[in-house]
Every structure is written in structure tokens, then in C-alpha cells.
Amino acid sequence: MEDARIWQMEEKLWHGGDEVYETLVDENVVMALPAEPFIFSRDAAKAAVKNTPVWEEVRFSDQKVSRPEEGLIVIGYQVEAKRGDETYRCYASSTMMRRGHDDWTVVQHSQVVPPKMAVDAG
Numbered sequence: 001m002e003d004a005r006i007w008q009m010e011e012k013l014w015h016g017g018d019e020v021y022e023t024l025v026d027e028n029v030v031m032a033l034p035a036e037p038f039i040f041s042r043d044a045a046k047a048a049v050k051n052t053p054v055w056e057e058v059r060f061s062d063q064k065v066s067r068p069e070e071g072l073i074v075i076g077y078q079v080e081a082k083r084g085d086e087t088y089r090c091y092a093s094s095t096m097m098r099r100g101h102d103d104w105t106v107v108q109h110s111q112v113v114p115p116k117m118a119v120d121a122g
Contacts, residue, residue, distance in 0.1 A: 001096070001104055003065055006075060009104065010094060014058040014081055018046040025106045026097065032110040034090065055081040055088075062091075071098035089113070 001009075012020055021042065031040040033048075040048065059080045066074040073096040081088045095108035 001073060001098075001102075006065060006073060006096070007060060007063065009096070009106075010075065010077075011058055011060070013094075013106065013109075014055050014079065017054055018050045021046045021049060024104075025109075026099075029105075029107055029109065031108070034111055034113045053083050055083050057082040072096070073104075 009024060013024060016024075025042055025045065027042050029042045029045070031045050032038060033040055033045075035048070037044070060077045061080075063077045064075060068074060074093065075096075076091070076093040078091050079089065090111040090113045092109065092111045094106050094110075096104045097107045098104050
């Protein structure tokens with residue numbers, strides 16, 4: 001899969017709801033997210049997404065793509081997502097596996113929220 005398609009697929013996951021998860025996320029996925037219960041199965045991730053408003057705007061930066069072997073793609077990136085007045089920033093990674101010709105699924109996803117740095121002006 002070419003890089004542009006990788007990032008389109010990843011962006012769909014940030015914009016989409018549980019119906020997107022149904023088609024793009026593998027049934028055996030493992031997700032590590034910065035909210036309880038922290039480690040999510042596919043069903044738990046779908047349930048969480050179902051009750052969460054979708055992101056209206058998503059921007060990726062510091063994007064990395066690795067292809068460790070045929071049929072396996074690992075990506076890492078920084079994301080800034082916005083909806084209404086809310087902005088969410090994190091570092092994320094996903095692993096995609098090819099199930100068949102031109103059929104890819106996410107088997108791993110994680111998000112790391114960097115600690116907020118306090119600046120002392122005095």
C-alpha cells in the first residue's frame with residue numbers, strides 16, 4: 001500500500017465512528033489509549049467511539065512509515081484533532097496487516113499524550 005493511502009486510512013479512523021471501525025479495524029486488534037480501561041479490544045473501542053463525537057479536523061505531522069515485512073506496515077505520527085472548542089494532541093502508532101489483495105486492517109493502535117510542561121515566568 002502506498003504512503004498516501006496509508007494516511008487516508010488512518011485519517012478515516014480519526015474522523016469515523018463505529019461503522020469505520022467495523023471495516024478497518026481487525027477483530028483481534030489491541031489498542032492502548034489514554035482513557036480507562038487503557039487497553040481496549042475491538043468491541044470496547046467501538047463502544048467508546050460510538051458515544052464520542054467525531055473529530056472535525058485532523059492534522060498529522062512527524063509521520064513515519066515502516067514496512068518490516070511483506071504485508072505489514074507500522075506507522076507513527078503526531079496528531080492534532082479538533083472538534084468545537086476542544087483540541088486533542090498526542091503521539092500515535094498503528095500497525096496494519098494485509099488480509100488479502102488490497103485488503104488492509106489495523107491490528108494495533110496506541111496513543112501517548114505527552115505530559116504538560118509548566119513554564120515558570122518568574
